Amino acid sequence: MDSWGFIGLAYGIAAIALTAYIVGLRGRLRDAGQTLTALERDGGRSAR
Amino acid sequence: MSRPLVVTRVVGALAGAVLAVGLGLAFFVVPPDAVQGEVQRIMYLHLGAVAAAYFAFFVTLLASVRYLWKRDLRADAVAVASAEVGVLFTGVVLASGSIWGKSTWGVWWTWDARLTLTAITFTIYVGYLMLRAFAEEPQAAARYGAVLGVLGFLAIPLNHFAVQWWRTLHQPSSIIRAGGPSMDPFMLTVVLVNVCGTLLLYGYLLLERVRLERIRHRTLQLRLSRGRRG
Numbered sequence: 001m002d003s004w005g006f007i008g009l010a011y012g013i014a015a016i017a018l019t020a021y022i023v024g025l026r027g028r029l030r031d032a033g034q035t036l037t038a039l040e041r042d043g044g045r046s047a048r
Numbered sequence: 049m050s051r052p053l054v055v056t057r058v059v060g061a062l063a064g065a066v067l068a069v070g071l072g073l074a075f076f077v078v079p080p081d082a083v084q085g086e087v088q089r090i091m092y093l094h095l096g097a098v099a100a101a102y103f104a105f106f107v108t109l110l111a112s113v114r115y116l117w118k119r120d121l122r123a124d125a126v127a128v129a130s131a132e133v134g135v136l137f138t139g140v141v142l143a144s145g146s147i148w149g150k151s152t153w154g155v156w157w158t159w160d161a162r163l164t165l166t167a168i169t170f171t172i173y174v175g176y177l178m179l180r181a182f183a184e185e186p187q188a189a190a191r192y193g194a195v196l197g198v199l200g201f202l203a204i205p206l207n208h209f210a211v212q213w214w215r216t217l218h219q220p221s222s223i224i225r226a227g228g229p230s231m232d233p234f235m236l237t238v239v240l241v242n243v244c245g246t247l248l249l250y251g252y253l254l255l256e257r258v259r260l261e262r263i264r265h266r267t268l269q270l271r272l273s274r275g276r277r278g
Contacts (some may be wrong), residue, residue, distance in 0.1 A: 003086035
């Protein structure tokens with residue numbers, strides 16, 4: 001592998017790791033937000 | 049709570065802009081290194097990730113101390129969020145360092161003091177996250193996590209000074225050293241731009257990860273209050 005191959009590998013792995021983390025974090029935020037919204041909605045109904 | 053704050057969006061946009069400028073300079077403007085040639089461009093990624101990882105674990109240390117002192121769950125949220133983002137950047141440090149090592153030393157890995165301590169640091173904070181994930185009681189998770197968040201930070205100065213205290217294959221520090229940086233001033237400027245961009249990216253990820261912790265805390269509070277009423 002030449003120099004640019006090593007550079008591409010290093011930056012490529014970093015880009016994939018960061019993108020995967022951001023996508024995963026957004027998924028966790030979406031799921032947690034939906035759970036919270038559902039709980040708050042149910043709480044509002046039972047309070048009424 | 050379910051949408052990112054304006055400050056989060058601003059920090060994210062700034063991170064993208066600064067990293068675009070920094071990586072543009074690193075790839076298209078800075079000349080190749082006189083000794084290592086083109087492959088030395090990995091340094092701009094590697095040092096940014098090192099700075100973000102060190103800073104992340106320092107934030108975990110401060111937040112852990114605050115939690116132990118005040119029993120403040122907001123500090124605990126910052127501690128766990130920063131540790132997770134720190135593990136991500138330490139993974140990037142290990143991967144980019146290994147690839148850079150293969151191209152310059154001829155090996156992917158060697159049990160050198162700096163490399164070994166970086167792997168130990170990574171393992172400590174992965175252990176921290178596992179401890180948090182497996183603890184059944186949230187207050188216990190926060191307490192044990194805070195103790196490990198303080199003790200784990202001892203690995204960071206040890207790691208930083210390893211290249212001075214022991215004979216290592218890893219080069220000594222060329223920026224934070226007695227007598228000032230040994231690097232070419234233009235290369236140093238580009239390194240600092242990339243470090244700023246990576247720290248802003250860390251800030252963006254931290255704010256988003258803290259938001260997730262806040263949503264989880266709120267959900268847990270609601271479930272506990274319903275349980276008491278039910």
